[in-house]
Amino acid sequence: xxxxxxxxxxxxxxxxxNSFVAATVAMHNDNLENIxxxxxxxxxxxxxxxxxxxTNYEWHISTVDIAITHLPSAARGIGxxxxxxxx
Numbered sequence: 813x814x815x816x817x818x819x820x821x822x823x824x825x826x827x828x829x830n831s832f833v834a835a836t837v838a839m840h841n842d843n844l845e846n847i848x849x850x851x852x853x854x855x856x857x858x859x860x861x862x863x864x865x866x867t868n869y870e871w872h873i874s875t876v877d878i879a880i881t882h883l884p885s886a887a888r889g890i891g892x893x894x895x896x897x898x899x
Contacts, residue, residue, distance in 0.1 A: 816847075818846050818847055819840075819843065820837050820839040820843075823835060824838075832898070834898065835895075835896045836894065836895050837894040838892070838893045839893070841882065841892050851869070851871060855878070856871070858871050859871075866881055867881075867882045868882075869882075876897060878894065879895045880893070
């Protein structure tokens with residue numbers, strides 16, 4: 813399965829009161845650079861928060877918030893996720 817041409821492991825859609833409100837896309841860490849580059853090319857440079865166990869890349873757009881969370885400790889597994897949430 814792919815999301816924006818990038819191989820992903822799963823996509824989860826969230827609905828509330830019969831309306832779509834968010835999606836989470838999970839992928840392996842080797843796709844991190846590609847997915848960050850994709851969103852950077854569309855929405856500009858992200859706000860980056862580098863914590864001890866994870867790194868967040870965030871874009872706040874008028875209609876949605878986008879966050880990419882990277883867990884480096886999951887080097888060989890699913891450790892990168894994209895959360896897209898409507899405002």
